[in-house]
Amino acid sequence: MVHSEKLDVDLKEIYDFAISLAKQAGEILVKESSNRNHNIKLKKNTVDIVTETDERVEQFIKTSILSKYPNHKFIGEETYSSGQTRDYLVDDSPTWVVDPLDGTVNYVHLFPMICVSIGFTINGKTVVGVIYAPFLNQIYSAYKGGGSWLNETTKLPLQETPLSQEAPKGCIFSCEWGKDRKDYPDSNLHKKVESFVNMAAEIGGRDGKGGMVHGVRSLGSASLDLCFVATGAFDIWWEAGCWEWDVCAGFIIVEEAGGLITTANPPPNTEVIPPAHLGSRLYLAIRGCTDNEHEPAQKSQERVVREVWRRVRQLNYNRPGVN
Amino acid sequence: MVHSEKLDVDLKEIYDFAISLAKQAGEILVKESSNRNHNIKLKKNTVDIVTETDERVEQFIKTSILSKYPNHKFIGEETYSSGQTRDYLVDDSPTWVVDPLDGTVNYVHLFPMICVSIGFTINGKTVVGVIYAPFLNQIYSAYKGGGSWLNETTKLPLQETPLSQEAPKGCIFSCEWGKDRKDYPDSNLHKKVESFVNMAAEIGGRDGKGGMVHGVRSLGSASLDLCFVATGAFDIWWEAGCWEWDVCAGFIIVEEAGGLITTANPPPNTEVIPPAHLGSRLYLAIRGCTDNEHEPAQKSQERVVREVWRRVRQLNYNRPGVN
Incomplete structure (x- = not known):
């Protein structure tokens, strides 16, 4: 037992x-x-x-x-x-x-x-x-x-592989358009889409933020997005606006598959990578990986976290007592 | 036989x-x-x-x-x-x-x-x-x-239902980011994303172009996108840049399920809805549907085509001898 x-x-x-x-x-x-x-x-x-x-x-x-x-x-x-x-x-x-x-x-x-x-x-x-x-x-x-x-x-994961040294290039980026569709400057929709485009655009584009990810995928289920992070299919999942029941089970499924989950919103100091809060509505998950010749697995994941943070906007999903 | x-x-x-x-x-x-x-x-x-x-x-x-x-x-x-x-x-x-x-x-x-x-x-x-x-x-x-x-x-389709009278509101919109990631004003990437945002934004937003679709989905396979149009899961698939082998089989699977396929690029005159050319690299598919109380099925599909065309940009995938 x-x-x-x-x-x-x-x-x-x-x-x-x-x-x-x-x-x-x-x-x-x-x-x-x-x-x-x-x-x-x-x-x-x-x-x-x-x-x-x-x-x-x-x-x-x-x-x-x-x-x-x-x-x-x-x-x-x-x-x-x-x-x-x-x-x-x-x-x-x-x-x-x-x-x-x-x-x-x-x-x-x-x-x-x-x-x-x-x-x-x-x-x-x-x-x-x-x-x-x-x-x-x-x-x-x-x-x-x-x-x-x-x-x-x-x-899980289905295969033991390192994360790309050039990540987010080479990565599958999973994201969701969600339910918040307000159309005004710096609305969550606008900031999400700006972030998606930064991740997708060619290297050298978007004032150096172009990430040239391998693919952008949107399935319409946060829980399944996390499952595909756990299998290793999705290298990066960046999402905000969903709730604790959308991610609670997925958290442990990703973590036990070697994945890392932190906040979607880039903190002022990116030296420390905080664990995600279940109720924060702001999530960034990186798949489990193996060490590569340059760094241990966790360092690779933390590198990818920072590469994502560099390309995404802060979203407004504040929740009293949580974030 | x-x-x-x-x-x-x-x-x-x-x-x-x-x-x-x-x-x-x-x-x-x-x-x-x-x-x-x-x-x-x-x-x-x-x-x-x-x-x-x-x-x-x-x-x-x-x-x-x-x-x-x-x-x-x-x-x-x-x-x-x-x-x-x-x-x-x-x-x-x-x-x-x-x-x-x-x-x-x-x-x-x-x-x-x-x-x-x-x-x-x-x-x-x-x-x-x-x-x-x-x-x-x-x-x-x-x-x-x-x-x-x-x-x-x-x-197929899995169920016989009408298209929403308020479409694209209520519709699942399937689209792909694709391989063309050039970052300059009016690049295909920019025009695609502008079109996606028009489809997704709240009604009244985007200078009246906000479509408030039910969901935006990206799977990374044009063939499977068309299969989900055939089942009825995806009401609308709008995509450009893929090739005849990506859509050839899907065309008949959608058509035999009652779906309509035309061009992604809004023509100058939207009175006539031309059938899609297999090699045009520009596709818009609408799922099969039943008549509703206001109009026969094909009229509903054509209405949705025009509602999409009103919200999307013309993309540059010209191909000599085809379009």
């Missing part, structure tokens, strides 16, 4: 339970997907939506968890979002942080990049994470110290 | 043969994918690459086709690209137009959005198309008059 240091929590048991829950939730998602006239409710605007399926799957997961672990806390996207505050509710207690359906826009359009995302935190850090993408037949899972896995049998 | 009108060509036989070829080619792609240190050659720049696998799979497909149909013409991405001209080589004769590996950047990074794309044209029009994405376990196929299919059993 794998016990967390201070609390009487059996991580392996929780991990197995989370996998079983994710599989059952995924079955509901597949079964209900054929109903394209989903009863869609708007949240903040016409691209921020929730379906009845989101709510039903969250209720299933919540009930299952609280029956088995009545002393654990539960935070789900749908119950949270229907509340009045935008407070960060994760604390030191054993807490489940769940997105019943990440990629709701994809789901209603039947684009298969959707998943259920189940994270479990202790002391505010994810220690178990399971992400199941039923249309891809892929389940990504990890627990603290147990490694990161695809379909429970294939260890 | 389904014979083309003028030539003694059995489309169903060619279709079945193309499916069998695609499956065999996909097996090679999967088998060789684990070798991450692909022998990569640069074509035009550091994001325009070809692997030895591309070349091996193309050779396999070409040899198989010319053994069975010695009188047919073969155009493959790799043999074409290594040639000296950029001429458009598709003519009226029975011609196979093949991309052995669409999504080469994805392939070398082990991102599963890759496929083999096999098209067959007569009189310059695609009449058979097969796209196999082995990591997704999805095969998309169609022949003229035979409908469009997922995994040979599920008819």
Whole structure:
């Protein structure tokens, strides 16, 4: 048994339970997907939506968890979002942080990049994470110290390779347009797009910021973006505006695959690379890698972090008490 | 037997043969994918690459086709690209137009959005198309008059729904950053991104051009983009810069699923919606849809075409003799 240091929590048991829950939730998602006239409710605007399926799957997961672990806390996207505050509710207690359906826009359009995302935190850090993408037949899972896995049998990352010495050149850059589409100078949309273009433009372009990344990818699911960072497919994921349930499970899946996660917003002093805060809504993930002939793996990742920070704008997703 | 009108060509036989070829080619792609240190050659720049696998799979497909149909013409991405001209080589004769590996950047990074794309044209029009994405376990196929299919059993589109009356609002917009990353005013990169932002920005933004699309997606494979137009997942695909082998099979898969394909570049007179030219490098695809209470299906598609044209810039991919 794998016990967390201070609390009487059996991580392996929780991990197995989370996998079983994710599989059952995924079955509901597949079964209900054929109903394209989903009863869609708007949240903040016409691209921020929730379906009845989101709510039903969250209720299933919540009930299952609280029956088995009545002393654990539960935070789900749908119950949270229907509340009045935008407070960060994760604390030191054993807490489940769940997105019943990440990629709701994809789901209603039947684009298969959707998943259920189940994270479990202790002391505010994810220690178990399971992400199941039923249309891809892929389940990504990890627990603290147990490694990161695809379909429970294939260890991640898929291959052990160094990061490019010329990064971001040679890297796949994953990013999302998101739901914040305000059009005014220095809006988040404008600053995001300026950052994307810096990463994509030719070397020498954009006043020296051109990154000439190998490819720019946008899938519409933060959870799956993180899974593809864990496999090694995406070298860099830079995103802001999503929430803790979008990234909670993905954090540990990336970390156990050797990845690094920090803040999307370049800090004034880039000497120190701070760990990402789960509730910061500002994330930058770099895939796991091997040492190269010039530097150890972590130094490579930190180099790539700084190369990204040099090319991206600070975004406005301040959240009281978090950042 | 389904014979083309003028030539003694059995489309169903060619279709079945193309499916069998695609499956065999996909097996090679999967088998060789684990070798991450692909022998990569640069074509035009550091994001325009070809692997030895591309070349091996193309050779396999070409040899198989010319053994069975010695009188047919073969155009493959790799043999074409290594040639000296950029001429458009598709003519009226029975011609196979093949991309052995669409999504080469994805392939070398082990991102599963890759496929083999096999098209067959007569009189310059695609009449058979097969796209196999082995990591997704999805095969998309169609022949003229035979409908469009997922995994040979599920008819496309997946659901019969109208296009949004407020389109592009409510639509998933698929686009690609591509390989052309030049950074100067009115470069293709700049004009592409300006167009993307118009499609994404809030209604009322961008001097009235804000389209508030439901989502912006970039997968890195034109062939698969077209497959997701055929399923109905992507309402709109707007792309320029790719070549006939990237879209040849996708054309018939979209058309047989009720989709419409025209040019990416807004013409001076938007009254008439011209069919896309296979070799134009400028494409706009709209998914199949049902009539709505205001207009028949084709009118809805044409309305969406004009709504896109109103928001996008003319791109520079002129090709002598084609556009």
